[in-house]
Amino acid sequence: MKTIILSLSFLSLLIGTSCKKSDANTADNTKTPKEINDFVATGPKIAIALGGNAWVKTTASEQINNNGLANWTNAGAVTSVYFRTEKPGMVTVALRMKVPSGNSTFKVSTGTQSITKTASNSSFDTVAVGNFNITAKGYIKFDIQGISKTGDYFGEVSDLIISGKPVTDTVSYAKDNIDSRFYWGRRGPSVHVNYTIPDAIKNNVEWFYNEINVPAGSDPTGSYFMSNGFGEGYFGIQVNSATERRVLFSLWSPFPTDDPATIPDDKKIKLIKKGTAVHTGEFGNEGSGGQSYLIYPWAAGKTYTFLTRAQPDAVTNKTVYTSYFKPADGNWTLIASFERPATNTRLKSLYSFLENFNPEMGNIERKANYGNQWAIDTNGNWTEITAMKFTGDDIANRGYRKDVGGGVNGNQFFLRNGGFFSDATALKQTFNRPSTGAAHPVIDFSNLP
Structure with missing residues (x-):
């Protein structure tokens, strides 16, 4: 059962942003990500789409749309990605992202663990982040935050990619956008x-x-x-x-x-x-x-x-x-x-x-x-x-x-x-x-x- 109240705010997210802003709204994010050569963890990889599994805390222009994180300009913005695993253990993390121009330095964190990375790829690619220890089953939150950039945007991020012992077919997250499930999943x-x-x-x-x-x-x-x-x-x-x-x-x-x-x-x-x-x-x-x-x-x-x-x-x-x-x-x-x-x-x-x-x-x-x-x-x-x-x-x-x-x-x-x-x-x-x-x-x- 869903409510009938209409929300202009969420409609604006679906419409997209002007051509002067980041173009994550129009990017083709349906392609399979490239393999991550320096993954330490082994086993299946799962791409968790930010479009259905992330929220951004910001006072600026950042937003989550169906393609992921867009208009990422503010170092104070924190994007949180959630999933649930039924097994603890080491998980290797990467981001599918691009930096429209220049170099961007950002950090990825969960709990007290944090890794800082720099990216400069101008087209969508898989950027390896590193390994994190998941100590208990249940919901896990990964935060993404910008540190410094030489271009106008930190980047556009479509997926958080995970691999390792906690990654099984029982990982819970919004897996597809059929029938607008990214929207319903974020609700x-x-x-x-x-x-x-x-x-x-x-x-x-x-x-x-x-x-x-x-x-x-x-x-x-x-x-x-x-x-x-x-x-x-x-x-x-x-x-x-x-x-x-x-x-x-x-x-x-x-x-x-x-x-x-x-x-x-x-x-x-x-x-x-x-x-x-x-x-x-x-x-x-x-x-x-x-x-x-x-x-x-x-x-x-x-x-x-x-x-x-x-x-x-x-x-x-x-x-x-x-x-x-x-x-x-x-x-x-x-x-x-x-x-x-x-x-x-x-x-x-x-x-x-x-x-x-x-x-x-x-x-x-x-x-x-x-x-x-x-x-x-x-x-x-x-x-x-x-x-x-x-x-x-x-x-x-x-x-x-x-x-x-x-x-x-x-x-x-x-x-x-x-x-x-x-x-x-x-x-x-x-x-x-x-x-x-x-x-x-x-x-x-x-x-x-």
Whole structure:
């Protein structure tokens, strides 16, 4: 599951830079690198593409695009490349790179180990760096930083090439850019809580109640903490920038398209009502439909409550979905009510997810606790939901990113992703949380806005 928020920042990375800048955007990086004659390590070599596995910390013009590190002019810029190995040992490192003009001196580091090299090749070639000792299995970070240069650019780097004992077919990294996997890999893996609904009510759930608490420091920009997901839509909170946060409720159209302009009138999502200060419109790119959001300064460390309702009409074959939001110390707020055509269903396939929608923040960890889940049937009966299955998206399932976590934290479920932590949780496990031991929340449904 991926978020619908569009990001102009990442689109600019894909468009490329002007002709006055480094030309890594147009370089042919599909050729097989030349053999590295002075490798000490033996065994298979792996080329880890920076386009899907690197991030650059800079205050200047450096960027990571599909071809790797481009516009490398600033000695203060640090480019970090990540991969995971299941074996410790000696690894030999090289860079596939070029220096457009002059000579460039740079260093490659991991942990306390650092090697300085000078390169002057004006076309892409393999530049040997040296040997590094990997002391434990798990995620490894290599940093690349410029020291001095005689030309305008330090260079363009497409791949970190590794060989040695740790290099086996179990090394984890974004291995290809099919279906834009470099982009999704840099966003990082999405992880999900798929709730187990008792058979007695699973076809008759009218309301779903859930709570989220994001631990302090676990809410970097680009995070989407989705609470109430169902077969036709989803509802949660986002960190959209350093100054803006949102409560977001979206509903897909039954017409399959990434372009909302192509949806026929009889398949469009219809807004029934919305709350005060709530923005509404359409979304596209990952399916299309109706979207609503409230700009709201929610804070890490506090608990927020989410309530969603489905009201199907078998005669018209339409279903109305409504979502409400409440802070721990406040009242219920209507986000929006949408009508979905060609739909006659209650709430099914209930789930939560955690994702990052900003590829520049895919190397930062995030975490959330999801607790006190209740399903309410059409007769008003409350059922506490205490079981779930932990799953991930395509990037997680392929093992391109293994920094995924989920399970039970006290009497809550939790999700964790990003940051390249090594203590991953195996996907497709089931978990059961303890009951809260309390009566269900009290809601005056007749008085909701």
